[in-house]
Amino acid sequence: MxxxxxxxxxxxxxxxxxxxxxxxxxxxxPTRVVGFWRSSLSFRTVALTVVLSTVAVxxxxxxxxxxIGTSLYDQRREQVEAESVRATLLAQNIFDxxxxxxxxxxxxxxxxxxxxQTAILGSTSSPGGTSIAILxxxxxxxxxxxxxxxxxxxxxxVISPALREAVAADDGxxxxxxxxxxxxxxxxxxxxxxxxxxxxxxTAGQYELYLVYDLSDAQATLDLMQxxxxxxxxxxxxxxxAITYLVVRLVVGPIRTAAETSQKIAAGHLExxxxxxxQDVVATLxxxxxxxxxxxxxxxxxxxxxxxxxQRFVSDVSHELRTPLTTIRLAGDVLYDQRTSFTPSAARTAxxxxxxxxxxxxxxxxxxxxxxxxxxxxxxxTEPVTVVRLVEDGVDEFGPLAAESGSVxxxxxxxxxxxxxxxxxxxxxxxxxxxxxAIEHGEGRPIEVEVDSxxxxxxxxxxxxxxxMSPADAARVFDRFWRADPSRKRTIGGTGLGLxxxxxDAALHGGRLEVWSEPGSGSRFVVTLxxxxxxxxxxxxxxxxxxxxxxxxxxxxxxEPWSGSVPAVEVPGASVPSSAPSKGRADDD
Amino acid sequence: xxxxxxVVDDDPALAEMIGIVLRADEFDPHFCGDGAGxxxxxxxxxxxxxxxxxxxxxxxxxxxxxxxxxxxxxPIIMLTAKGDTADVVxxxxxxxxxxxxxxxxxxxxxxxxxxxxxxxxxPTNDVLxxxxxxxxxxxxxxxxxxTPIxxxxxxxxxxxxxxxxxxxxxxxEMLLEQVWGYHYKADTRLVNVHVQRxxxxxxxxxxxxRIVTTVRGVGYRAGAGS
Numbered sequence: 162m163x164x165x166x167x168x169x170x171x172x173x174x175x176x177x178x179x180x181x182x183x184x185x186x187x188x189x190x191p192t193r194v195v196g197f198w199r200s201s202l203s204f205r206t207v208a209l210t211v212v213l214s215t216v217a218v219x220x221x222x223x224x225x226x227x228x229i230g231t232s233l234y235d236q237r238r239e240q241v242e243a244e245s246v247r248a249t250l251l252a253q254n255i256f257d258x259x260x261x262x263x264x265x266x267x268x269x270x271x272x273x274x275x276x277x278q279t280a281i282l283g284s285t286s287s288p289g290g291t292s293i294a295i296l297x298x299x300x301x302x303x304x305x306x307x308x309x310x311x312x313x314x315x316x317x318x319v320i321s322p323a324l325r326e327a328v329a330a331d332d333g334x335x336x337x338x339x340x341x342x343x344x345x346x347x348x349x350x351x352x353x354x355x356x357x358x359x360x361x362x363x364t365a366g367q368y369e370l371y372l373v374y375d376l377s378d379a380q381a382t383l384d385l386m387q388x389x390x391x392x393x394x395x396x397x398x399x400x401x402x403a404i405t406y407l408v409v410r411l412v413v414g415p416i417r418t419a420a421e422t423s424q425k426i427a428a429g430h431l432e433x434x435x436x437x438x439x440q441d442v443v444a445t446l447x448x449x450x451x452x453x454x455x456x457x458x459x460x461x462x463x464x465x466x467x468x469x470x471x472q473r474f475v476s477d478v479s480h481e482l483r484t485p486l487t488t489i490r491l492a493g494d495v496l497y498d499q500r501t502s503f504t505p506s507a508a509r510t511a512x513x514x515x516x517x518x519x520x521x522x523x524x525x526x527x528x529x530x531x532x533x534x535x536x537x538x539x540x541x542x543t544e545p546v547t548v549v550r551l552v553e554d555g556v557d558e559f560g561p562l563a564a565e566s567g568s569v570x571x572x573x574x575x576x577x578x579x580x581x582x583x584x585x586x587x588x589x590x591x592x593x594x595x596x597x598x599a600i601e602h603g604e605g606r607p608i609e610v611e612v613d614s615x616x617x618x619x620x621x622x623x624x625x626x627x628x629x630m631s632p633a634d635a636a637r638v639f640d641r642f643w644r645a646d647p648s649r650k651r652t653i654g655g656t657g658l659g660l661x662x663x664x665x666d667a668a669l670h671g672g673r674l675e676v677w678s679e680p681g682s683g684s685r686f687v688v689t690l691x692x693x694x695x696x697x698x699x700x701x702x703x704x705x706x707x708x709x710x711x712x713x714x715x716x717x718x719x720x721e722p723w724s725g726s727v728p729a730v731e732v733p734g735a736s737v738p739s740s741a742p743s744k745g746r747a748d749d750d
Numbered sequence: 751x752x753x754x755x756x757v758v759d760d761d762p763a764l765a766e767m768i769g770i771v772l773r774a775d776e777f778d779p780h781f782c783g784d785g786a787g788x789x790x791x792x793x794x795x796x797x798x799x800x801x802x803x804x805x806x807x808x809x810x811x812x813x814x815x816x817x818x819x820x821x822x823x824x825p826i827i828m829l830t831a832k833g834d835t836a837d838v839v840x841x842x843x844x845x846x847x848x849x850x851x852x853x854x855x856x857x858x859x860x861x862x863x864x865x866x867x868x869x870x871x872x873p874t875n876d877v878l879x880x881x882x883x884x885x886x887x888x889x890x891x892x893x894x895x896x897t898p899i900x901x902x903x904x905x906x907x908x909x910x911x912x913x914x915x916x917x918x919x920x921x922x923e924m925l926l927e928q929v930w931g932y933h934y935k936a937d938t939r940l941v942n943v944h945v946q947r948x949x950x951x952x953x954x955x956x957x958x959x960r961i962v963t964t965v966r967g968v969g970y971r972a973g974a975g976s
Binding site: 479483484485486487488489490491492494495498518522545558580 | 761763764767768770771774831852853854855856857859934967
């Protein structure tokens with residue numbers, strides 16, 4: 162299932178059953194945000210600041226809003242209370258003055274009531290508008306009644322039974338209640354205050370006067386204030402975010418520069434430095450960083466210089482030794498060719514001279530090679546190489562020697578038929594060493610060579626069925642000048658450096674060389690190289706423990722290249738000697 | 751008359767020993783001990799082949815090689831002490847035909863000299879064509895139209911080997927055996943460098959070769975192929 166699905170590929174476009182369902186883009190957001198959170202210091206800082214300041218601003222804003230709202234309400238309530246008292250007195254006075262004249266009849270009462278209503282409405286000055294109602298207190302008997310009246314838009318619903326009870330009970334006092342006015346054509350849901358009081362109407366008994374004040378103007382003020390506060394808070398939070406971002410940029414910027422610079426230095430650009438500006442802590446960081454880089458560059462240059470001196474020395478020794486050695490070699494060979502005309506002792510001397518010059522030559526070549534590795538003065542020269550072909554060539558080359566020892570060399574190649582990026586001279590040298598060893602220690606028994614490859618690596622295994630080695634010996638097999646059994650007769654004659662060089666050759670490819678061995682069962686060497694130059698290998702297509710020995714206790718040994726710790730430093734202008742073209746010799750151990 | 755060999759080497763013992771080996775194989779050695787006098791010695795001896803040490807006092811062996819190559823196609827075999835990749839390639843690029851790494855043995859040296867003195871191909875009177883070139887095998891001459899192209903004997907051998915079997919793709923190993931006389935895996939850079947040198951002389955555009963073309967992953971062939 163591909164994860165590169167576009168965000169618009171969900172829904173109807175889904176097909177192929179439930180398993181082809183793709184996560185819509187928003188599903189990946191949490192992952193992405195978490196990833197961004199982890200990777201970006203600026204994002205983390207800004208986000209934290211914004212969240213915290215939002216919380217603070219919200220708390221403060223709510224507090225302000227509540228305080229102002231309360232005080233606005235209290236103020237209006239006092240005003241309403243005062244007005245209500247005045248209105249009640251006014252109405253009561255009107256009814257009382259009528260009482261004083263004579264017994265009112267019904268018509269007069271109605272007129273009185275209208276007069277009172279007009280007077281009350283005239284007396285109020287509430288900006289929100291006032292509604293009025295005069296209701297008869299239920300449950301009384303009186304000779305006359307006046308009609309319940311109410312102003313046209315009186316919201317009956319706001320006069321709750323509880324209020325009516327309170328008004329009826331608390332004689333002579335104002336009862337107040339906050340109400341929500343029902344929606345009207347002008348807008349609705351605005352808050353209001355309902356005030357109830359009692360009026361004593363002569364001959365008609367007790368009536369309740371209700372005044373409902375609309376507080377929508379106060380609400381409007383509050384709304385405006387809250388909106389302003391909200392917008393202001395948002396702006397403040399955004400501003401804080403922006404400021405934080407700016408500050409973080411100012412602080413993180415130099416750190417990022419330092420990080421990038423150190424990466425460049427690590428990548429080999431030793432001359433990279435951080436610009437030093439000002440006297441602040443960031444500049445101090447830059448200065449100390451640059452100081453460190455200077456010291457490091459000096460050290461590395463020194464190492465590079467040492468390496469160059471070493472290379473120079475190796476090159477000089479090589480030249481100085483090889484010229485006289487060539488003369489000795491030529492002289493020895495001339496004598497050797499004429500040995501039949503010498504006395505027996507002189508002839509034998511010529512023979513010894515001949516063979517030992519050969520040995521000396523091999524030793525010198527290997528010593529120079531290993532010192533090149535130690536100096537880091539080696540270079541991988543890869544070209545497309547078919548490993549199977551190289552292995553077959555190597556086996557052919559050793560055909561005569563194998564036949565002489567009685568060993569039959571078989572090649573099983575399950576892979577390795579493609580062109581890998583390998584330095585053929587180095588792989589050839591590895592194969593020569595492994596085959597030479599197998600023949601020398603193989604006791605004339607069969608030798609099996611395997612080639613296989615996987616996605617990342619190509620491997621060659623060489624197995625002999627000879628004497629084998631103890632685990633302690635196997636652990637030292639890659640050591641320089643180490644010999645498994647010094648008393649053994651040497652048929653091929655090696656320098657004791659062959660496997661050490663092979664190990665370095667494998668390591669130079671980024672590959673490895675491993676050995677499994679068991680006394681009496683023989684040894685198996687596996688060289689594993691990456692398919693492409695600079696590639697990495699995980700496992701090996703060929704296990705180092707032979708398939709028929711799986712599960713046994715013999716622990717294989719993976720060679721640790723000695724030069725692995727030497728940093729590869731590119732030294733401008735330094736010539737890089739590499740291995741001499743091998744002339745088909747078998748350096749072995 | 752024995753073939754004349756000019757030995758340019760600053761080590762008197764080695765030069766003398768090489769002389770002994772060469773005389774034993776019926777060559778006529780001449781000697782020069784420093785780079786500065788090498789060209790003069792070359793003029794005096796007019797040798798059939800030059801054995802040239804790369805590390806010389808006075809004038810660098812590579813420079814001597816370039817000077818000789820500038821006026822003659824005489825076979826040059828380098829004696830290299832370093833076995834240094836860079837030096838070998840520089841030597842070959844400056845015109846050396848082959849190289850021998852010190853320490854070498856007498857048979858190896860003589861074999862290399864004989865291969866260079868005696869062309870590997872049978873002398874015939876054939877005239878071969880490859881692209882717009884005519885190869886006169888007997889005259890060891892290559893012409894484009896009427897213009898002769900000056901090739902060294904080795905470059906001629908290389909071109910001839912390819913042109914004589916225009917249908918065949920030659921691997922580097924095949925060319926090493928046929929032209930250089932190596933019967934074992936030798937340094938394929940010999941082929942690479944000399945193909946470059948040959949192309950520089952015979953191709954109209956050495957970057958887009960049509961006479962000696964590369965068959966990727968295999969080797970070289972004459973002509974652009976079918």
